[in-house]
Amino acid sequence: MNPPEALQWSVENCTIGRAMEILGEKWTILVLRETFSGVRRFDDMREHTGIPRQVLTNRLATLVGQGLLRREPYQEPGSRIRHEYRLTQKGLDLYPMLVAIKEWGDRYLADPAGPPLSMVHRDCGHEMQAELHCAGGHAVRTYRDIVPRPGPGARRR
Amino acid sequence: MNPPEALQWSVENCTIGRAMEILGEKWTILVLRETFSGVRRFDDMREHTGIPRQVLTNRLATLVGQGLLRREPYQEPGSRIRHEYRLTQKGLDLYPMLVAIKEWGDRYLADPAGPPLSMVHRDCGHEMQAELHCAGGHAVRTYRDIVPRPGPGARRR
Numbered sequence: 001m002n003p004p005e006a007l008q009w010s011v012e013n014c015t016i017g018r019a020m021e022i023l024g025e026k027w028t029i030l031v032l033r034e035t036f037s038g039v040r041r042f043d044d045m046r047e048h049t050g051i052p053r054q055v056l057t058n059r060l061a062t063l064v065g066q067g068l069l070r071r072e073p074y075q076e077p078g079s080r081i082r083h084e085y086r087l088t089q090k091g092l093d094l095y096p097m098l099v100a101i102k103e104w105g106d107r108y109l110a111d112p113a114g115p116p117l118s119m120v121h122r123d124c125g126h127e128m129q130a131e132l133h134c135a136g137g138h139a140v141r142t143y144r145d146i147v148p149r150p151g152p153g154a155r156r157r
Numbered sequence: 158m159n160p161p162e163a164l165q166w167s168v169e170n171c172t173i174g175r176a177m178e179i180l181g182e183k184w185t186i187l188v189l190r191e192t193f194s195g196v197r198r199f200d201d202m203r204e205h206t207g208i209p210r211q212v213l214t215n216r217l218a219t220l221v222g223q224g225l226l227r228r229e230p231y232q233e234p235g236s237r238i239r240h241e242y243r244l245t246q247k248g249l250d251l252y253p254m255l256v257a258i259k260e261w262g263d264r265y266l267a268d269p270a271g272p273p274l275s276m277v278h279r280d281c282g283h284e285m286q287a288e289l290h291c292a293g294g295h296a297v298r299t300y301r302d303i304v305p306r307p308g309p310g311a312r313r314r
Contacts, residue, residue: 009311025182037305087300090265095300096287097257104251114309121291122302128291130253134278135286143244143252145279148194152271154166 003044009116027051029101031059032091035069036098040084060085068094096130103130160201166273177258184208186258188216189248192226193255197241217242225251253287260287 034045046056063069068091071083099119106115119128132140140146177183191202203213220226225248228240256276263272276285289297297303 008314009307012312036300092300093264094257094261095303096289097254097261099289099303100251100254100257100287104254107250108247111310116308116311118306118308119303120306121293121295121297122304124291124293124295126291126293126295128289128297128303130257131290132253132256133286133288133290134281134283136278136281136283138278138281138283140278140285143193143249146252146256146276146285147279149275149277150166151273151275153268154273155169157165 027055028059028063029098031056031063032068032087032094033098035085035087035091036095040086041082042085063091067091099128100130103128184212185216185220186255188213188220189225189244189251190255192242192244192248193252197243198239199242202242220248224248256285257287260285 030049030051031045034040034049039045039048042056042060045051046053051059060069064071064085067088069085070088072086073081074084075081102115102117102119120126121128134140177186187206187208188202191197191206196202196205199213199217202208203210208216217226221228221242224245226242227245229243230238231241232238259272259274259276277283278285291297
């Protein structure tokens with residue numbers, strides 16, 4: 001198998017990483033970013049991101065335990081069986097969050113040269129946008145157009 | 158000023174909180190959730206979320222320092238001047254991320270009764286969706302329809 005294309009590129013100026021430095025503990029999101037980029041092997045992830053070995057072990061165990069990743073065996077010629085990590089449907093369903101974090105990071109935290117990563121729609125080649133819509137099909141461009149309401153599971157305090 | 162409506166509701170079963178328990182350090186995102194819900198005062202946030210006082214102080218300082226929140230003075234009759242925390246444009250621009258986290262949490266982590274919070278479009282009353290679109294206007298419903306590419310700031314390793 002060819003190494004994933006993503007491994008050719010630096011994550012040094014990654015805007016998702018920068019966003020998560022501000023927003024919380026970054027490693028879990030960065031592990032997800034790697035798997036979304038097709039980087040699925042422990043050593044590749046560690047080497048690509050600089051995650052400390054023990055932290056990566058812990059984060060992968062949590063993500064597998066929570067059902068966002070599954071382990072799949074593979075074997076290189078002459079090596080023992082190892083495992084790679086693949087997104088489950090539950091993990092894949094996080095991509096709107098990842099795109100939203102990336103877009104915000106691109107806007108506020110990118111280098112002057114621009115963001116290191118672009119995400120385009122496979123069919124038409126246009127850039128992805130984190131712009132939201134309502135179920136009625138309207139684009140919603142600002143939070144001021146959103147009204148929070150108690151949902152079906154709301155509990156009074 | 159009337160207390161924010163959000164304070165009437167429990168955050169015990171909040172799906173954003175549950176998502177962030179899995180995804181990383183949750184407090185920063187929960188502080189943002191409070192400000193998005195109109196909960197702007199230190200004591201209200203602390204009491205509503207159970208954030209330890211020192212953690213809340215630190216997270217607010219970071220969010221102000223990073224320009225996501227600004228402090229604004231207010232004064233209740235007979236009290237000294239205090240400050241409340243309001244979202245800046247940079248902070249407000251995180252709402253697609255918050256909606257995306259909420260939608261994922263709602264799907265996978267809600268109580269049987271359903272999610273505690275609903276977000277609807279002000280104009281038409283339809284529920285918000287984290288469904289993404291590309292700049293060409295097409296709905297993109299799965300990550301498999303997205304192609305990652307080196308962006309303008311990509312650096313070879």
